[in-house]
Amino acid sequence: MAKPPIITVTGGKGGTGKTLIAVNLTTMFKNEGKKVLLIDGDVENPNTNLLLGLELKNKTPVMFFKPVIIKEKCSKCGLCAQNCATNALLWVKDSYPIPFLSLCSGCKLCYKICPEDAIKEDKKILGWIYEAQKDNIDLLVGELKPSEARSASVVEALLEKLNTTLENEPEKYDVVILDTAPGAHCDVELLLGQADKIIPVTEPTKFGKLDLERIIQLIKLLNKDYKAIVNRSSLLGFKDEFLQELAEQNIEILGDIPLDDEIVQSYCQGIPLMDDSGKFDTNGAGYQAFLKIFDNLKIWMEDHKMQEVKK
């Protein structure tokens, strides 16, 4: 059975419009009667529900390993602390080891090697997963608990959920869209790794360019197919020059989105621009740009399907 294509929207630089684009692509697929799963993998700052105007439901905790020392069994040998790569166990000779949970990577080595079986596997809350639903859109949102560091583990929990769904009900969705955090660290990497197609979003500035080049480096490292979107393309009249530069580097684009006040308005109201709400001008520059991008995306996905069939 055919699994749905997975599109990851990313960007390197913050605030380029990743979530805006993920949400509007989702909306355009929905408009065509497609069943869409949107996953918000920016677990440090999930915002998709705000842009979709959706209330999050079904809060479930993401649990994480937490070592507990059973003093009655502990011989104070220090083996656990000596082998802890992240120094999450403090041990002084002849005393019990003390866990520093914020440093713990969850490798469970302490638990596995303790000769006295004196370390118990306990759990702590690392974050949460939420669900929301509207029309043909299912939304899955991950949230990292503030002051916790391991955002990648929340992303892993999201992907586990995705993969279980795809295993059990491969035809439940027509398309899956993943929205990532800015940057290029481990949680972004995980979401890029899942993708069939990657859309890095950039803006026509030196900063946008530099960060785009870095995220493309990572995409290439993962051997994935990508096409960029240039957001705020009309900013200060740099569009032509910027597009020229991308062309020279053989960076293909799906299209560009000019500055448009309606985009800001839709963003602040929590109604996607491309929703058939009747609130926004379907002849507007932003609206038309999204339509064009969507057409190009579908052609790109079609090409992909053809190549898969040939293989």
Added chain:
Amino acid sequence: MDRRAIGVISGKGGVGKTSLTASLASLASKDPDIIPIIMDCDVDAPNLALILPAENEHNIDMQDTYTTLKASFIEEKCVHCKQCIEDKFCEFHALSWDEEQEIPIINYLACEGCGACKVLCPEHAFEINPVKSGEIISYITKKEPRLVYGRTELGSTTSGKLVSESKEYAQDLDEYEASNFILIDGPPGIGCPVIATVTGLDYIITICEPTPSGVHDVKRAIEVVQQFEIPFGIVINKADLKSPFQKEFQEFIDSTGYDVLGRIPFDLQIAHAMANAEPVVDYAPDSEASKAIIEIFKKLKKRLWDSSL
């Protein structure tokens, strides 16, 4: 004056951290009371160097860092017992089994270098070695102060450690002792690179814009800052943005009673300044944005040195 280390963070990306940091860096370097060192801790996407280029391109110190550990497999030692897979040595799904050759395969990107496989394998067929995690770059800028920043090796998975390493690098500099102002451009988000950035700081500027996601994200950043009990002030960027959300935003600010350091109006001069890779306070010193930032800088100085932090 006592040394103060401060960071600029936001939660949400792209709301003006780097623009503000660059302008504050410029103002600090012109201030006779202040001897600054500037840092960019957004190690995934460091951009401050574009606005604060080196005075002398031939005088840039670049040092590789090896804060990442990765496992490697020694085939000669393997007895093909498959215990590594069956007993799940690796919690990070970095070990899988090659059925044909009957050996484990290490997924390099997934490996966290925890050393569990090395310790647990009865044949000692795994090794843990440091690999390049990134670079620390440091130079004297055209604006005088030194810039120190880290840049991750893509796929190295240790942004937080590189941030800590960059901060240690700055503390080991000869000019650190004489400096009294460490200004850090922080990463977006609230995860490990942010936590590594804010650890040990004296003061935090949280910058936000009056949009639903801007507020949602800055609240989360403030939650982290409060857990660390670091004093902070808020800067509102694009403060006059035409948005139906403005009223709700104002209510949020009023109800929390947070210390607002200033409001920067939406000003195209900022975009022009960024396009010219210059701090707006230098590119358009008379612009509304620059005036607001100069006021913010004055207030910041008061917060840092007129009171006991």
